[in-house]
Amino acid sequence: MALSQNGWKAGTPEEIGGLDTSKVAGVGFPQGVRRGPAAVVLHYLLYQLHTRVEPLRAGWCWGYHYKRIEGSDDLSNHASATAVDYNAPDHPMGKRNTFSAAQRAEIRRILAELDDVVRWGGDYEGRPDDMHFEIVAGVAKVERVAARLTGNPAPTPPSKPGRPAPGPEIPYPLPKRYFFGPESGGDESVSGVHARRFAGHTDRYWIQTWANQLRRRGWPVGQGRRYLTRAGNDGKFGPEYDQLVRAFQRDQALSVDGELGPMTWAAAYRNPIR
Incomplete structure (x- = not known):
């Protein structure tokens, strides 16, 4: 087909x-x-x-x-x-x-x-x-x-027990008030563009690490797939990463702001896979 x-x-x-x-x-x-x-x-x-x-x-x-x-x-x-x-x-x-x-x-x-x-x-x-x-x-x-x-809401399918997220959990690597986001977001928005280092690795490494965790959870992440389709998981936070973060936040009933902060980071490691 x-x-x-x-x-x-x-x-x-x-x-x-x-x-x-x-x-x-x-x-x-x-x-x-x-x-x-x-x-x-x-x-x-x-x-x-x-x-x-x-x-x-x-x-x-x-x-x-x-x-x-x-x-x-x-x-x-x-x-x-x-x-x-x-x-x-x-x-x-x-x-x-x-x-x-x-x-x-x-x-x-x-x-x-x-x-x-x-x-x-x-x-x-x-x-x-x-x-x-x-x-x-x-x-x-x-x-x-x-x-x-x-105006015709579709029936909500019955919930299924979740599977544990793949581990081990990796602690959030950024300082307080910092988040992964676009280059235009100011100093506290870590974009992966300028090779800043946190907790022993570059910002690009950490952005890639989180996206790889979503892939391990079963999300279609990578070049030619539903998310990060064009450039793949290159660690540079642009519109495709924003789309991925928002989709995951919506899926996990988190505040949808497009910022990869500590709660969104932790959810990928702690929340069960539905």
């Missing part, structure tokens, strides 16, 4: 369950998007972009297309109809910050409303793709978000 990069089944429209060709704010997407919960999520995203970022332009927005990622053997998420390109000619691949700072902030607020089941190509650490938005969560999570958007 062919899978697109995000793990969804790819193929002809018939093979993936059909396409939703509904227009959004009067604008169509060639061949539409995947029918069902994916369409609910992507249509919500597009309408919010239309009203809060910039209006959709007819003929400039694209959906399903069975193809491979440029420069890769992986199938594009367009091939599973779980990705869209938005006002593409104004936001060409390879050009960063084609949206204003205010627009970029609004885009990230919209993605947060969708519980980060959608990733924006403008946050890629490698070649940027500002036009591109793609589903990156699994079917079950997308179904839950779609149910919330349509």
Whole structure:
């Protein structure tokens, strides 16, 4: 079975369950998007972009297309109809910050409303793709978000006993009030960019160590996987690490702030795997 990069089944429209060709704010997407919960999520995203970022332009927005990622053997998420390109000619691949700072902030607020089941190509650490938005969560999570958007909450599956986290626990390596975060966060935000040393190792080493612990817990972390897809676990805290930290915080019912501080660090070693 062919899978697109995000793990969804790819193929002809018939093979993936059909396409939703509904227009959004009067604008169509060639061949539409995947029918069902994916369409609910992507249509919500597009309408919010239309009203809060910039209006959709007819003929400039694209959906399903069975193809491979440029420069890769992986199938594009367009091939599973779980990705869209938005006002593409104004936001060409390879050009960063084609949206204003205010627009970029609004885009990230919209993605947060969708519980980060959608990733924006403008946050890629490698070649940027500002036009591109793609589903990156699994079917079950997308179904839950779609149910919330349509006012029909999905039933919560019964909880299962957790497995102990893999050990041994590694103590939090930073001084009080310091956290792992973006370079722009000030002196107390340790980004892995400047090779600062803490507890005998570089900051990059510690960021990699924590991400490896999530991998040991079963999280799909690494180049070509759901988290840290582009650059892999390189220890440099950018948008992909922010996405991973927020996803883990949300999973563990922690405060979701994108900062890898002592509570988020410890949860990876102490909290059971559900």
